[in-house]
Amino acid sequence: MQYRAIGKTGMSASIIGFGGEHLDGKPYADVQETVNAAMEHGINMLDMFMPGDDIRSNFGKALKGNRDKFIIQGHIGSTDVNEQYDISRDLPTCQKYFEKLLTNLQTDYIDVGMLFFIDSEEDFEAMCHSDITAYAQKLKQAGIIRAIGASSHNPLIAKKVVETGLIDLLMFSINPAFDMVPADGSVFDLMDNPESGKKSFQGIRPDRLALYQLCEQRDVAITVMKTLGAGKLLSKEHTPFNQPLTVQQCIHYALTRPAVVSTMLGFKSRDEVLDAVRYLEMTDSERDYTHVVSSMQNNFDGHCVYCSHCQPCPVGIDIASLNKYLDIAKLDEQNVPPSIRHHYSAMENHGSDCIQCGSCESRCPFSVPIIGNMEHAVSVFGK
Ligand code: SF4
Ligand code: SF4
Numbered sequence: 001m002q003y004r005a006i007g008k009t010g011m012s013a014s015i016i017g018f019g020g021e022h023l024d025g026k027p028y029a030d031v032q033e034t035v036n037a038a039m040e041h042g043i044n045m046l047d048m049f050m051p052g053d054d055i056r057s058n059f060g061k062a063l064k065g066n067r068d069k070f071i072i073q074g075h076i077g078s079t080d081v082n083e084q085y086d087i088s089r090d091l092p093t094c095q096k097y098f099e100k101l102l103t104n105l106q107t108d109y110i111d112v113g114m115l116f117f118i119d120s121e122e123d124f125e126a127m128c129h130s131d132i133t134a135y136a137q138k139l140k141q142a143g144i145i146r147a148i149g150a151s152s153h154n155p156l157i158a159k160k161v162v163e164t165g166l167i168d169l170l171m172f173s174i175n176p177a178f179d180m181v182p183a184d185g186s187v188f189d190l191m192d193n194p195e196s197g198k199k200s201f202q203g204i205r206p207d208r209l210a211l212y213q214l215c216e217q218r219d220v221a222i223t224v225m226k227t228l229g230a231g232k233l234l235s236k237e238h239t240p241f242n243q244p245l246t247v248q249q250c251i252h253y254a255l256t257r258p259a260v261v262s263t264m265l266g267f268k269s270r271d272e273v274l275d276a277v278r279y280l281e282m283t284d285s286e287r288d289y290t291h292v293v294s295s296m297q298n299n300f301d302g303h304c305v306y307c308s309h310c311q312p313c314p315v316g317i318d319i320a321s322l323n324k325y326l327d328i329a330k331l332d333e334q335n336v337p338p339s340i341r342h343h344y345s346a347m348e349n350h351g352s353d354c355i356q357c358g359s360c361e362s363r364c365p366f367s368v369p370i371i372g373n374m375e376h377a378v379s380v381f382g383k
Helices: 028-040 053-063 091-105 121-129 132-141 155-163 176-180 187-192 206-218 247-255 270-281 319-330 338-346 359-363 370-381
Strands: 003-005 012-014 016-019 045-048 071-076 110-115 145-152 169-173 221-225 260-265
Touching (some): 003 260, 012 016, 206 221, 206 319, 319 338, 338 370
Parallel strands (some): 045 071, 145 169
Antiparallel strands (some): 003 012
16 A cells, blocks of 8 residues: 655555445445455545444444554534435534544544535635534544544635635545536536537646645645546446546546545445555556546647656656646745645656656657756756
8 A cells, every 4th residue: 555644644644545435324244344455455544424323333343443543534514414414514413423423433533524515605604604613623622633624526615625724634526527527516417418528628627726736735635535436437338538447547547636645435345445456556557547538629738637648757757746746836936835845855856867868758648848847847946
């Protein structure tokens, strides 16, 4: 397993994470078997947004003796007051469900207390002006949560949440289809009528890219939900692209976005865990998603999508990561965030190592001026 630092929290996330949702309603034996498989493979991120007592208690039992092996995202505001998943901004209700989460999981702390489902202006206003945020801060002061996070599906609202400086972690929905279509939810229509969408893709949405870059700038980690687009990206029938992606290509797409530390996959069984972790053994060409993205009508030309299709570099430069840090630095070259300088500096090889062989440029499907980027990186980062 590989791990990535969760911003400034001191915690490190496994790049493949575990969303518990799909085990809701399943027998305890399935939960135990899937948790065991996750532990065997070093998966340490666990999302527990589900409000029901049964599923939470099943996880509590399955984690017994191994609580410290997981970083749990527990959500503040996820309830089932109407006997189905629901959102609450009422403090006593949120408090009751959060306290029940601790009891059900048989633990006295949650690693990341997540402000749940901040998707609209009203949600954002409620977050800013209700006592829920103060509650999260008190939990943090008391050591009951170690960090504050939030979940959202809306890039504009998520950006506002990050800009408050309140959170260390954002759970956000990311996959190639969501990144290429309007953020107003029409992606679901698109997946039901894929033919209509094939003509409408025009590149990565600037509002989503701006969110990922802001998170990287501010050292806010992203954990990813909807990595597989509810499975539709894997299906020939539903994919909005010319061909389906594999699970591992979807994982790779998410993991190559700025700031992403973990993709939370909704495992239902040991076999699904084993299939996901095959990603770790795969070659770059098996993970490569470029054929799908580049087959669309698009305006990517000159813009790096961080796919690594241009590798290998004879001097070992990680071109996608270098481009990622450079793109963020270019947002304000006079004030490059220290964390970006640190990440760049920590790379094994730098722009100054480039021998201008040009082999990467001939492989890049998006005509990125890589050699020019190497020179630009040297001028910004000094090596
Ligand atoms: S330079 Fe081109 S091939 Fe390389 S990571 Fe960027 S988009 Fe992909
Ligand atoms: S041009 Fe530079 S970055 Fe590209 S493959 Fe050659 S050495 Fe590596």
